[in-house]
Amino acid sequence: MSPASPLRFDAPTLADAFGLPGPRARPVPPPLPGDLAGLLPLLAHDLTRAQIGAIVHLSESGVGKRLRHLYAALDVHSRAGAVFAAVECGLLREPDGAPSPCGASRADRGRGR
Secondary structure, rough: OOOOOOOOOOOHHHHOOOOOOOOOOOOOOOOHHHHHEEEHHHHHHHOOOHHHHHHHOOOHHHHHHHHHHHHHHHHHOHHHHHHHHHOOOOOOOOOOOOOOOOOOOOOOOOHHH
């Protein structure tokens, strides 16, 4: 009698066992223009549009327009989604300095500020 094989509980194995689609990898976003990429750290610090505008010398509506372009480029609909997508794809680093791998599930898709 051979020893039983160890159980595997990773997502692809479980998805296959239950006949579900496996996890989807997030495509790496296209390179962001500098003015959009520069907004990511400000979003991560949860600054308001007015605060971001004061830092980057834009009106609140100008910041809003750039945030909409950023959300579209990252395929998200909120600040939290943008920060999560940026971290998971290496555009931002986690607080400990280690980049997160791409491919985790998509974050919050609700409407942001």
